[in-house]
Amino acid sequence: xxxxxxxxxxxxxxxxxxxxxxxxxxxxxxxxxxxxxxxxxxxxxxxxxxxxxxxxxxxxxxxxxxxxxxxxxxxxxxxxxxxxxxxxxxxxxxxxxxxxxxxxxxxxxxxxxxxxxxxxxxxxxxxxxxxxxxxxxxxxxxxxxxxxxxxxxxxxxxxxxxxxxxxxxxxxxxxxxxxxxxxxxxxxxxxxxxxxxxxxxxxxxxxxxxxxxxxxxxxxxxxxxxxxxxxxxxxxxxxxxxxxxxxxxxxxxxxxxxxxxxxxxxxxxxxxxxxxxxxxxxxxxxxxxxxxxxxxxxxxxxxxxxxxxxxxxxxxxxxxxxxxxxxxxxxxxxxxxxxxxxxxxxxxxxxxxxxxxxxxxxxxxxxxxxxxxxxxxxxxxxxxxxxxxxxxxxxxxxxxxxxxxxxxxxxxxxxxxxxxxxxxxxxxxxxxxxxxxxxxxxxxxxxxxxxxxxxxxxxxxxxxxxxxxxxxxxxxxxxxxxxxxxxxxxxxxxxxx
Amino acid sequence: xxxxxxxxxxxxxxxxxxxxxxxxxxxxxxxxxxxxxxxxxxxxxxxxxxxxxxxxxxxxxxxxxxxxxxxxxxxxxxxxxxxxxxxxxxxxxxxxxxxxxxxxxxxxxxxxxxxxxxxxxxxxxxxxxxxxxxxxx
Numbered sequence: 001x002x003x004x005x006x007x008x009x010x011x012x013x014x015x016x017x018x019x020x021x022x023x024x025x026x027x028x029x030x031x032x033x034x035x036x037x038x039x040x041x042x043x044x045x046x047x048x049x050x051x052x053x054x055x056x057x058x059x060x061x062x063x064x065x066x067x068x069x070x071x072x073x074x075x076x077x078x079x080x081x082x083x084x085x086x087x088x089x090x091x092x093x094x095x096x097x098x099x100x101x102x103x104x105x106x107x108x109x110x111x112x113x114x115x116x117x118x119x120x121x122x123x124x125x126x127x128x129x130x131x132x133x134x135x136x137x138x139x140x141x142x143x144x145x146x147x148x149x150x151x152x153x154x155x156x157x158x159x160x161x162x163x164x165x166x167x168x169x170x171x172x173x174x175x176x177x178x179x180x181x182x183x184x185x186x187x188x189x190x191x192x193x194x195x196x197x198x199x200x201x202x203x204x205x206x207x208x209x210x211x212x213x214x215x216x217x218x219x220x221x222x223x224x225x226x227x228x229x230x231x232x233x234x235x236x237x238x239x240x241x242x243x244x245x246x247x248x249x250x251x252x253x254x255x256x257x258x259x260x261x262x263x264x265x266x267x268x269x270x271x272x273x274x275x276x277x278x279x280x281x282x283x284x285x286x287x288x289x290x291x292x293x294x295x296x297x298x299x300x301x302x303x304x305x306x307x308x309x310x311x312x313x314x315x316x317x318x319x320x321x322x323x324x325x326x327x328x329x330x331x332x333x334x335x336x337x338x339x340x341x342x343x344x345x346x347x348x349x350x351x352x353x354x355x356x357x358x359x360x361x362x363x364x365x366x367x368x369x370x371x372x373x374x375x376x377x378x379x380x381x382x383x384x385x386x387x388x389x390x391x392x393x394x395x396x397x398x399x400x401x402x403x404x405x406x407x408x409x410x411x412x413x414x415x416x417x418x419x420x421x422x423x424x425x426x427x428x429x430x431x432x433x434x435x436x437x438x439x440x441x442x443x444x445x446x447x448x449x450x451x452x453x454x455x456x457x458x459x460x461x462x463x464x465x466x467x468x469x470x471x472x473x474x475x476x477x478x479x480x481x482x483x484x485x486x487x488x489x490x491x492x493x494x495x496x497x
Numbered sequence: 498x499x500x501x502x503x504x505x506x507x508x509x510x511x512x513x514x515x516x517x518x519x520x521x522x523x524x525x526x527x528x529x530x531x532x533x534x535x536x537x538x539x540x541x542x543x544x545x546x547x548x549x550x551x552x553x554x555x556x557x558x559x560x561x562x563x564x565x566x567x568x569x570x571x572x573x574x575x576x577x578x579x580x581x582x583x584x585x586x587x588x589x590x591x592x593x594x595x596x597x598x599x600x601x602x603x604x605x606x607x608x609x610x611x612x613x614x615x616x617x618x619x620x621x622x623x624x625x626x627x628x629x630x631x632x633x634x
Contacts, residue, residue, distance in 0.1 A: 134575075137579075156589050160587070163579070163586060164517070178536065178539040178543045178568075181540075181543045229605075289608050292604065
């Protein structure tokens, strides 16, 4: 059995149990949390090294062969995503430890956060639809607690709609799994890939749409995104950052996985391209209308999901490679931007643009930390966003999908516009005359607490490194995409190891 | 009979969806429970015809498929746990604001009102520049 494949799930779960037992011994909990996530990151890197040549590692737990046993599958796409998300989880944990009112005020933060990490890893690694449901539930249950743990009126109200909508999506997921099992007699994804081709094409298409709806709610694609800008901004800054970076991307990951492995039919999908275009446009218009930093960024999440679906809808190796690269870029940039948003809120006590202003005078470093990922989000060269969008545009033009390419470029300009809105509102202009800065806080730290600034800076630098390493990263994405388009390697690795 | 089960599932989904569209939190929670029961029953139906012998033992004839039952069991436990959490949230919400209604997205309404106010102001914009000169700047 391949041990590193199970570690990203087992380590955080065991860590969560120990963390629970440590009770209010905060120092030990912090060290434990960081150590566990460093271990997870290391295991993910080892896995990525194993599969970076396009090979696929399949592990069956308890030595029951697929399709009977529980399967974990590590392919290049999953390992790549695992590495990036482990890095984000680690950076955000350090940020949460540094932030004055997160981890020691709420005694369950550390265990719940580690459970979230286990759920994220399990969602990437599982090779079985029902275990995907369980992994989703682990992640979501942890996220329910994290989004409401302040127990304030606002958090309870926003958290409530989040819980209800996700619980409904989970029930739909179970429904889809049940129908799938009734139609094919299996829930193992590699097994399904073969068996789904044997059933009635109409039934297969129906199941495909049902799964698209289920994961579309999680990924916040049009028209299923309304819960997201409502729920995310209410949570604490580190929580919002990790949700923005990872949770919707897990939805996108599962859409990509199921639509390629189970429901792919070789050509571009008009349904996905239309959904992609609408998601981009509606998301960005929503962002332009808002005047709160966290809400603008939340609508951007929606808009950027459109780009990922766009690459998937093309259904070519180039398109999927661009999508993989774009998802990785987004995880990095979105987390960074929300962390910077948290720093602004920490320093001034608000994220509302109408109350902010002139922060470039107060802390130029913070301004720089915001500007670099913001330009990257809009896709200004040379930034990671530019590289990823260029790949998408090229892939789109290659097979003549000019309309969606033009749309994506127009949305990029609007993205830049709304980033400028934050920039002009928060950083330029005269400093607010009555800044709601909590007494004593701003004086002690010109930018913010060191443990909050350090991980943010690290992620900004990682975003810059992304551009430098763009060529090898794209090659890696291409290897991942090749296995997504040609599913035979995946099926062989699981069914006949 | 499987047809009765199918009708039951349909009714459970229908009632659940109807209740979830209400504004009262308690109804939404009950609606989710109905929805969940429908899904579990559907899983059970995926296991084959009703009335077949269970998997264990040395029965004669076809046995029912045990996997959907295991799946349903897992789903029941998960739905139970999350419903309990949702109920505590609802209770917390009751303690905080003494109402059972799901509120609107306030920020969203504020943005909409801002846009409406802006449109209203634009209606007042004078048609020629002469009018502007009379106005104090």
